[in-house]
Amino acid sequence: MSAVKEGNTLSLFVNGKKITENHADPETMLLSFLREKLRLTGTKYGCGGGGCGACTVMVSRYQPATKTITHYSANACLLPLCQLHGAAVTTVEGVGSTKTRIHPVQERIAKAHGSQCGFCTPGMVMSMYTLLRNKPQPTMEDITQALAGNLCRCTGYRPIIDGCRTFCQEADCCKANGANCCLNEGESTDEPQHETPQLFDKSEFLPLDPTQELIFPPELILMAETASPQTLTFRGERMSWVSPASLEELVQLKTSNPKAPLVMGNTNIGPDIKFKGVLHPLIISPTRVTELFEVTQTPQGVFVGAGCSLSELLSLLEKLVHQFPEEKTELFRALIQQLRNLGSQQIRNVASLGGNIMSVYPNSDLNPVLAAGNCKVIVISSGGRRDVPLNQDFFVSFGKTILKPDEIVVSVFIPFSRKGEFVRAFRQAPRKESAFATVTTGMRVFFSEGFRLVEDVGIYYGGLGPTTVSAAKTCTAIVTRPWDDETLSRAYDVLLDELVLPPSAPGGKVEFRRSLALSFLFKFNLEVLQKLTELNVITDEPPEKIHPLPREIQPSLQEFQRVSEGQNDQDPVGRPIMHRSAISQATGEAVYCDDLPRTDGELFLAVVTSSRAHAKITSLDVSEALQLPGVVDVITAKDIPGQKVRSAFGYDEELLAQTEVSCIGQMICAVVADTRAHAKRGAAAVKISYEDLPGPVFTIEEAIEKSSFFEPQRTLEKGNVTEAFKTVDQVYEGVMRMGGQEHFYMETQSMLVVPVGEETEFNVYVSTQWPTAAQEAVAETLDIPSNRVTCHVKRIGGAFGGKVTKTAILASITSVAAWKTNRAVRCVLERGEDMLITGGRHPILGKYKVGFMNDGRIMAADIQYHTNAGNAIDESLLIVEKVLLHMDNAYNFPNLRGRAAACRTNLPSNTAFRGFGVPQSIMVVENMVNDVAMVLERPVDQIREINMYKGPSVTPYKFEFSPENMRRCWEECKVKSDYGARRRAVERFNQQNRWKKKGMSIIPIKYGIAFAESFLNQAAALVHIYKDGSVLVTHGGTEMGQGIHTKMQQVASRELRIPPSKIYISETSTNTVPNTCPSGASFGTDANGMAVKNACQTLYQRLEPIRQKNPKEPWESWVRAAFFEKISLSATGFHRGPDLYMDWEKMEGQPYAYFTYGVCCCEVELDCLTGDYRTVRTDIVVDIGRSVNPSVDIGQIEGAFMQGLGLYTLEELKFSPSGLLYTRGPSQYKIPAVCDVPLRFNVYLLSDSNNPHAIYSSKGIGEPILFLGSSVFFAIKDAVAAARSESGLVGPFSLDSPATAERACLACASPFTQKIPAGKPGSFKPWALNI
C-alpha cells in the first residue's frame, strides 16, 4: 500500500456536470446525494432496497482496456456514492426537460397515458432510456426485460408498454388494431381504420435521435487513460471506505482487515446495512482491481472474473452458446436461464458473480447450478492462490462458506459440458420476475458411453435449507443405474427423505417447497427423456414436453366511443386527453411532498414503534437518543397540547401510545433530528421496556372465540332464508378465506409541517386524499382553530384509500414536533415503516350456506363475514356495511342473509382500500356460485347467468335499479372474448396436456357509487379568472394519479369555452376550498366536476353582457373588459350531492347514487407442477356511461384490474406468530410487475350508455374494476379443477385467496404434492399466522 498514493477526492459527472466531493461519506447512497445535495429530486425513493426501480439512473463508464463506454441502469438507492469515482451518472433531469426539450421516451410514456400518479415514471423513463442508449431499436422482449424491475401501482403497465413499444422495429410491433392488425384475426376488418378512435397518435411522436444524447465526459476518458493508480480513501461519521488500486494491495488490505466486506454491487451488503442495522467500520471496494474482471477461455471452459456483473456474465454466456456446439454449452444455457430471471436488470447490472456466490443466500439462483455443474472458485490470500470446488463442502451453513475470512475470490471456472451430459436449472418464485426464488435448482446428469447408465449426477437446491444443499443421497440412488422409471421413482422417495424441512421452517411454504423439489426432479426427468428421444436412445413415445409459459405481451385493444359529430373541436370532454401533469412527471419536474426544498432549520422526524403486540409500557428511556449527534428532541404523548386521540364510532385511537400497546408497529414516540440519518439513529436508540399482557388475538378465529369485535355488527336480510332452505333441491356449505393487501402506493406517507411563526399558524404540506381531515386532526392535536392550519396537496404518489386516517395521525404527530421545536418538521416513512404501521385491506373469512335447485337457481344463501380489523376501528365499521351492501353482486337471490363483524385483533389497524370491502364481499359470493356450479357439474357461467338480475330489479336493501347495462356488458364480453369457442379450445388443450392446464372465467360486477354517509356527497370549487385570461381552478378533490385535475380542466374548458391550455390547477388546499370530502368512493369527478361546472357557469354568465357587446372579440379581451367594468372574475361553485341513506334497523335504504357495471373474461395457463401461471388474455367490458376522458378512465380500469390481480393471485402479507409483519418491502411483498400483465389485455367501454346521475352522463370508475381481477383467480381455479380431475378428484374444493403459485400447485393435487405429508396442525408452531 505504501507504493501508491492515497486520494480522497471523489470525482464524477452528473448529467454532464462535474461533481467533486472531498468529504464523501461511505454511508451516503447516490439517491440521497442526488435528492438532498444536488436537489435532483426526479429520482425517487420507493423502497431503498433495489426492489421497486423508482430510483433508476443510468451509469456510464469508460473501459480503458477496450476503449469502450458502457451504459447500464442501476438503483441509486443501493449505489454507494464512493463507488462512483470516474463514472458519469444520468438522471431523469439529464434526459430531457420542459425547459429545453423533452426526450422521446418521456414524451411517449406520457402521451401513451403511461403516467398516472407519476411516481414511478422517472424510473420507467430511465430504464427505457438506458435500453435505447444500448439498443435504439429494441425488441418487445428487451423492453419487458428492461422494465421488469420497475414497479407501478397505478397504470397496470399496459400503457407504459404501449408507449415503449413504439420504439420497436415495425416488424416486431403489430399495428395495434389498425388495418391488418394481428388482433383483428377472425374479426371483421371491413371497417376502415380511421373509424376506430385511438388513445394516442403515434405520428405526433418525436423521432429518437441518438446523436442528441449527452456525450460521455471526455475528462473521464482522460482520467481513466492517464491516472496513475491511487488508493482512494473516504472517511465518514461511522464508516471508512478504501478502494485499492491493485490485487496485491487488495490482498494486503483483506489480510489486515478480514472482517471488512468487499463491496462490489452492494446489493447484499447495502440492504444489510439499511434494513438490519449492520455496521461495517471499514469497507473495501475492489472495483478497480482489474484481475477481478478478467475473462479467460481454455479448452476446458471459461474463467470469469469474480467482479464481473451478472449482466456481463449473461452476455458472455449468450455469446459463447452461439460459438460452441450445443453439447458443450449445457451448463452455460442453464446459467443463462437462471440469470435472465435473477433479480432485475438494475440488480444484475451491478451485482457481481463473486458477490452472489459469497453472499451464500439460501435461495441463490447461481450456486445450485454452479455446484451441480462442477464449477470451482479460484481464491487468493496472503497465503497464495488455490482452487476450491463449488460442491457440497463449500456451502457450510447460513451465510458461511469454507473460505477463510481473508480469502478473496478472483475468478470462477465454468466448464464446458461433455457429450452425454445434460444440465438444467429450474426455479419457482412468488412472482415470475424480479423475485427471489422459493425453490431453485441445478441438475446435471452424465451418461456413460451409449447412454446406458448414469455415470455421474449432481443435484443441488436452493430454498430447502439454510444454504445451498446437495441431494447427495438422491444422486447415489441414480448413479450407475439406467435412467428409467424404476430409478427415478426410487429417486423421488430418497429425495423426499433426504431433504426434510421442519414444519415451522423459516419462510414457511413447507409442503410447497418440498413438492417443488420433487416436481423439479420430475421436470428434469422429462427433459432428459426428451433429449434421449432426440438422440434416438429412447424410441418409445416421447414424454410430454412442458413448454415454458407464454410471455410475449401483444398489442391490446382499447375501444371507446368517439365524441358526437356536432361537438366543438375545442371542447375536450369525452376525448382521450393526456393526464395534465404527465410530461412533468416524465421529466422528473413534478413536485411531490418530499421533493419540496428544505426550509431553514428544518428537522426530520422518525417514529418509534412498539415491538410487542399486547403489552404494558413499563419504561421509556430516551436519554441515549438525546445524546446522539443531531438529535434535537423526542416527542411523546405528554407533549401533545390538545387532543391525544382520534375518535371514530365511539372508539379512541391514541396518536402515540402512553401506557399500553395493542400491536407491533403502534407508534409510541418520535425522534426529531437535523437529518434523516440522525433521526433514524435516534429512533433506534430509544429504549422501551414492556410487560406482556396475556392473550393477544391475531386471527379471525381467535377473535371469534374470544368475542373480540368492534361493535355494532351488521345484518342484512331479504326474504325468508330459513324457510327457503327447506324447499331447495340441494344445500352446500363452504368457506372462503381472503388475505389482506398492502396499498403499496409508490410514494410512502410524507408530510412537512411548517410553523408560520405567528399566531400558531401552520402550513402543512401533506400527501393525503383528504386535506380537511389532516387539517382538523392537526388543529385538534395542537388545540388551535382550524383557521390556523392550511393543508396543501400538490399531488399524491398513489393513495388507494391508504392516505386518509393514518396520514392524519402522522400529520398530527409531526405538527406536535413542529409546534414544540418551532421549526419545520418533515416526516417521510421508509417503505418498511409504512407497511408496518399503516395497515391495509381487511382480510376476511366468509362462511356460506347455499340452497339451490337442480336447474341452477340459487334460492337461498346465508353468509357470515368476519373481517380482521386490527387494533383500532378506523373505517372498519363502514367497510363491514359495504361488505353487506354488495353481497348480492349481480344476482337476484330471492332469499339472502348476510351478517358481518369487524374483529378486533392485536395487529396494525386496517383501513380503507380501493373497493372498501367490496372486493372481499363479492369474492365470497362468487366462490359460492362457483361451488354451486361444481356441485351441479355445470359450467359456472351458466349458473351466473341463470341467477343474474333481469328487468326492473330491487336490491336486498330495497333499492330499485335497472340491470340492463350489466346484462349488455355480459353479452358483449362473451362476444368480444369469443367465449364459447375459446372455452372449447381450453377443453381441448386440457385433454392434450397432463402437466399444464388452461382455465377460463367470466365474472360480472355491479358497484354502487357515492357515499352512503350522505353528508360526504358534497363538493365545492373556486375558480379565478385573471386579467390575462388565464384561469385558476381549485376544487376539493386531490390528484393522486386518477386524473381528477385533468377531468376538472376539461369541465372548466367546456363550461368557459376556452382551451384547456388556459386553465391551470395548482394544488388542493384548505384555504381555497374548505370542508372538503375525501377523494374516494369513486365519486371525486361526480362531485367536484359539478362544483367546477357550477363555478364556471356563474363566471360565464357574468361575462355574458360583455360577450353580447363584442361577440367576435377573443376571450382575453372579454376578461379585460369585465375587469374594467368591475365584474367579479372569481366564483365559488358548489354541488349538493344525492341524499343517500341506509337504515340498518329496517334493512333498507338508498346508499348509492347509481351502479357502475363491468364484466371480465380471463384465460390463464397453469403449470400444475409449480403453480406458476400466466394470464393469456383478458377482455373487460365496462359501463361507465359517457366517459369524460376515455384515456383516464381506461387507465383506471386497467390499473384497478391489475391491483385486483395482485390481490387475488399474488400479494401475501405474512405475520409472525408474535404478530410482526414479515413482509415489509418489495423483496418480500410482491405486487404485480410487467411480467404479470395479461398477454392480451383488451378494454371496451360500453357504447350508448347514459347516466343521468353524474356529470355529462359519466360514471364513477376508480374502484369498481378492482374486483374483476378475481376473474384471474377463478380462471386459475378452473385450471386447477382440470388438473384435479386427472387425479380423479371432482367437485368443489377449497382455494383461498390469493391463489398464489403455492396454493394453486398444492390444490392441483399432483402425484408429487400428494407424496408430501402435511404437518399435523397443533403439533408445531407455523412460521406465519393465517390471520
Ligand SMILES: Cc1cc2nc3c(=O)[nH]c(=O)nc-3n(C[C@H](O)[C@H](O)[C@H](O)COP(=O)(O)OP(=O)(O)OC[C@H]3O[C@@H](n4cnc5c(N)ncnc54)[C@H](O)[C@@H]3O)c2cc1C
Ligand atoms: C432486489 C434484489 C433482488 C435479488 N434477486 C435475486 C435473485 O432472484 N436470485 C439471486 O440469486 N440473487 C438475487 N439477489 C441477490 C444478488 O444477486 C446478490 O446480492 C449479488 O449477486 C451480490 O453481489 P454484489 O456484488 O452486489 O455483492 P456485495 O453486496 O457487494 O457483497 C456481498 C458479499 O460478497 C462478498 N464478496 C463480494 N465479492 C467477493 C469476492 N470477490 N471475494 C470474496 N468475497 C466477496 C462481500 O464481502 C460481501 O460479504 C437480489 C438482490 C436484490 C437486492
Ligand code: FES
Ligand atoms: S428506491 Fe431504489 S429500488 Fe426502490
Ligand code: FES
Ligand atoms: S403511475 Fe406508476 S406508480 Fe403511479
